[in-house]
Amino acid sequence: MFVDIANIEIKAGDGGNGAVSFYRSPATALGGPDGGNGGKGGDVIFQTDSNISTLYKFRTKKKFFAPNGGNGAGKKCSGKSGENIFIKVPHGTIIKDVASGAVICDMDKLDMTFVAARGGKGGVGNFNLKSSVNRAPKYAKKGKPGEYFNLCLELKLLADVGLIGMPNAGKSTIISTISGARPKIADYPFTTLSPILGVVNYFDKSFVVADIPGLIKNASKGAGLGHEFLKHVQRCKVLVHVVDVSLDNAIENFEIINKELYEFDENFKNFPMIVVANKIDIADKKIISKFENYINSKKFKFFKTSAVNGKACLDSLLYLLSKFVTKSGLES
Numbered sequence: 001m002f003v004d005i006a007n008i009e010i011k012a013g014d015g016g017n018g019a020v021s022f023y024r025s026p027a028t029a030l031g032g033p034d035g036g037n038g039g040k041g042g043d044v045i046f047q048t049d050s051n052i053s054t055l056y057k058f059r060t061k062k063k064f065f066a067p068n069g070g071n072g073a074g075k076k077c078s079g080k081s082g083e084n085i086f087i088k089v090p091h092g093t094i095i096k097d098v099a100s101g102a103v104i105c106d107m108d109k110l111d112m113t114f115v116a117a118r119g120g121k122g123g124v125g126n127f128n129l130k131s132s133v134n135r136a137p138k139y140a141k142k143g144k145p146g147e148y149f150n151l152c153l154e155l156k157l158l159a160d161v162g163l164i165g166m167p168n169a170g171k172s173t174i175i176s177t178i179s180g181a182r183p184k185i186a187d188y189p190f191t192t193l194s195p196i197l198g199v200v201n202y203f204d205k206s207f208v209v210a211d212i213p214g215l216i217k218n219a220s221k222g223a224g225l226g227h228e229f230l231k232h233v234q235r236c237k238v239l240v241h242v243v244d245v246s247l248d249n250a251i252e253n254f255e256i257i258n259k260e261l262y263e264f265d266e267n268f269k270n271f272p273m274i275v276v277a278n279k280i281d282i283a284d285k286k287i288i289s290k291f292e293n294y295i296n297s298k299k300f301k302f303f304k305t306s307a308v309n310g311k312a313c314l315d316s317l318l319y320l321l322s323k324f325v326t327k328s329g330l331e332s
């Protein structure tokens with residue numbers, strides 16, 4: 001199940017208390033202070049893990065509390081430090097403060113770590129508190145509390161390319177042809193129920209493509225599955241808009257999706273977009289050329305494909321994408 005939002009509580013460990021103790025032995029009845037310091041509490045640390053793709057595990061586990069530091073003891077023994085705990089999250093997880101909504105950290109790099117809650121310092125034992133004015137303190141310091149936060153984790157996928165379009169247009173067929181991803185492909189709408197990532201290797205270049213579930217009219221207002229997943233294309237570098245040109249209303253379908261994108265986030269108006277006219281093997285040539293003229297008039301990059309006929313049909317698209325994701329523009 002694809003879960004992309006979760007609320008959790010985290011608490012770092014409290015510092016252990018310093019000890020009050022005095023050295024005693026058969027020969028020394030009144031030894032000096034020897035109480036050790038408390039140990040530091042454990043930190044709570046987030047870590048990206050490329051083997052995890054959703055926030056599913058946070059549906060059931062919602063509390064992450066690191067252990068406290070141990071108390072100090074006699075004979076100048078320091079308390080044990082609490083172990084740090086690591087919370088593994090998918091690449092692209094944004095950590096927010098629940099109360100303010102502020103972004104605390106964007107886990108947007110692979111192998112990234114972020115200390116979200118720091119363990120409290122251990123309290124000082126009476127051995128370390130002695131001074132010239134008080135050579136035998138009968139007190140020690142308490143450990144400091146560890147930090148506590150209520151957090152919202154939000155996953156926004158980090159793919160280079162986002163495949164969008166109406167249901168049944170052939171998006172999953174394309175990603176399964178160009179990458180190792182194997183989403184379900186079938187001749188009915190809403191086959192893909194959650195975003196699928198695939199890594200494309202094109203000669204010496206490699207990039208990540210996301211297959212986004214089909215969008216429909218009013219997706220930006222929550223219709224179909226689209227709304228939930230539109231946020232996952234916001235961080236793509238380029239969109240590939242797949243249109244089934246075997247349908248008479250290809251132009252209308254293309255504009256419906258654009259309208260939904262712009263209503264969801266008007267920054268999409270300035271987003272680089274490539275248009276792919278798919279299913280040309282079964283499409284009427286007049287519809288293809290009408291659609292092509294329309295897209296050219298709108299100044300989008302345009303490709304005609306038949307994704308079921310293999311990778312060769314998609315080669316020029318891959319060439320452009322590989323150039324684009326490693327440079328910075330469709331004209332480059």
Ligand SMILES: Nc1nc2c(ncn2[C@@H]2O[C@H](COP(=O)(O)OP(=O)(O)OP(=O)(O)O)[C@@H](O)[C@H]2O)c(=O)[nH]1
Pocket residue numbers: 165166167168169170171172173174184185186187188189190191192193212213214215278279280281282305306307308309
């Ligand atoms: N004839 C023909 N059929 C195609 C082509 N590309 C995809 N199809 C078929 O179209 C149907 C839908 O393909 P999918 O790849 O599942 O479409 P999708 O866009 O992922 O659909 P959703 O997941 O529902 O959004 C499948 O039966 C594919 O075999 C093509 O180029 N030509």
Ligand SMILES: [Mg+2]
Pocket residue numbers: 171172173183184185191192211213
């Ligand atoms: Mg699909």
